[in-house]
Amino acid sequence: MSKSAAKDFANPAEDRAGRRIDPDVLSVLRSCTADEEGVTLPPTQLDRKLYVRVNEVLTALGGKWNGRRKKHVFDEDPREILAVAQSTGSYMSPKDFGFFPTPPDLARQLIEFADLEPGMLVLEPSAGHGALLDLAAAVVGRENVVGVELLEANLKKLAEKGYATMAGDFLSMEPEPIFDRVVMNPPFSGLADIAHVQHAARFLKPDGKLVAITSPSFTYHSSKKAQAFRDLLDSAGELLAEIEAGAFKSSGTDVRTVMLTLDADRLPWNLDETDSQSSSERMAA
Structure with missing residues (x-):
């Protein structure tokens, strides 16, 4: 392998900025509350199209809507990953990695x-x-x-x-x-x-x-x-x-x-x- 080719491989890195969250979706997420088992949406009626986009983000983060509990339920404690999404305005799913x-x-x-x-x-x-x-x-x-x-x-x-x-x-x-x-x-x-x-x-x-x-x-x-x-x-x-x-x-x-x-x-x-x-x-x- 030539020196120039070797240089192309030096210090590999990846962009992990994640997917940007639309401002209106982010506003809803910042109004959500979370506990160790799930994320609860704010107590207001969301427009159907907006809800679909909020649900897309929460699903990508690992949540699944549970009608009985009225929240998106996670296998892992979601408080940290929700806080990251709320503060950065972006998110990643396992497939993004x-x-x-x-x-x-x-x-x-x-x-x-x-x-x-x-x-x-x-x-x-x-x-x-x-x-x-x-x-x-x-x-x-x-x-x-x-x-x-x-x-x-x-x-x-x-x-x-x-x-x-x-x-x-x-x-x-x-x-x-x-x-x-x-x-x-x-x-x-x-x-x-x-x-x-x-x-x-x-x-x-x-x-x-x-x-x-x-x-x-x-x-x-x-x-x-x-x-x-x-x-x-x-x-x-x-x-x-x-x-x-x-x-x-x-x-x-x-x-x-x-x-x-x-x-x-x-x-x-x-x-x-x-x-x-x-x-x-x-x-x-």
């Missing part, structure tokens, strides 16, 4: 490609509900898997399963090359998947391996980032499988995907280090 759980058949296929062995240390960025961690833990041991997750509800599920987790935006985390394997199904929107894969590769040991499910968009996209990723894949990995639309239907999307792998010993930064060590050894001799 690209959260589409890995279907069981694809998860098993990915884990097979990862060639796991007992005792290996395994990372799953954007771990979701732990579909890949569950299968990896069965091989390497629960104590040897680590998940990264941004959504609070998913973090709670991972904690209930007993997994070690790192909370936050994966792309903002400083890489530490300690993992034998990375297994991942990252967010796809706006080439976010290739940014996640490239960043995740820096968490691998020099002899480690990454296996990921991504969108196929990098294979035909004309951007510099997509070209740089194609160069990276050519030098350090390969496409393992093309997955037809419909495989993720149970998770709420019909997007086509691919499965790919990267071998750490062929990554540019590890090759550069190897070349540098060889030069030093020759000079010492």
